[in-house]
């Protein structure tokens with residue numbers, strides 16, 4: 351199992367500031383070392399205040415490429431779109447923001463198109479910042495017909511189309527996600543969650559590791575890079 355450091359917060363402002371500070375450091379270090387940075391940001395609602403804090407920081411965005419860890423296959427003007435929120439904040443700052451979605455006819459083809467797009471990037475990710483749902487999914491790796499391929503498929507595949515089964519309530523759409531192997535290759539990994547329920551689910555899943563029926567437990571059994579977990583109570 352990988353090394354894990356938990357960072358506990360009761361104050362939302364401190365939680366947001368600590369994550370933004372860590373991410374700024376990782377991005378600036380990558381820019382200093384390689385002249386560019388490639389990072390994956392999670393979707394959903396938890397990360398939005400952190401996006402805003404990052405946007406207010408002094409990061410040199412010009413040489414930073416941001417991809418979402420996953421995307422819901424909806425139009426960009428749909429409020430469920432992950433890339434729309436990222437693009438709205440970071441494009442005006444000069445970052446390159448690359449979507450994972452496309453006009454492909456079905457989610458398998460959308461996954462293949464995203465995978466091909468990611469092959470053009472300077473890999474690995476300098477940072478994979480993840481969120482986690484209340485059901486223990488991360489990025490868009492959910493139980494369902496595609497979970498095995500997303501977690502344990504071809505190690506060279508960076509993105510894959512997935513259909514959650516059961517569909518998560520309120521977000522009943524197909525998706526494209528980074529694969530576990532693409533995430534495990536990242537130079538750094540950070541997970542941010544809020545709420546006591548997510549914390550105890552995560553602890554149990556990490557403990558169960560590869561035997562966990564939660565995708566996040568299986569991811570932790572594969573990760574080699576140390577992970578910082580930021581938790582807001």
Ligand SMILES: O=C1O[C@H](COP(=O)(O)O)[C@@H](O)[C@H](O)[C@H]1O
Nearest residue numbers: 392393394395396481482483489
């Ligand atoms: O559907 C998704 O949910 C997770 C968790 O979102 P949160 O708002 O509960 O933190 C997110 O990490 C993922 O990127 C997103 O597509």
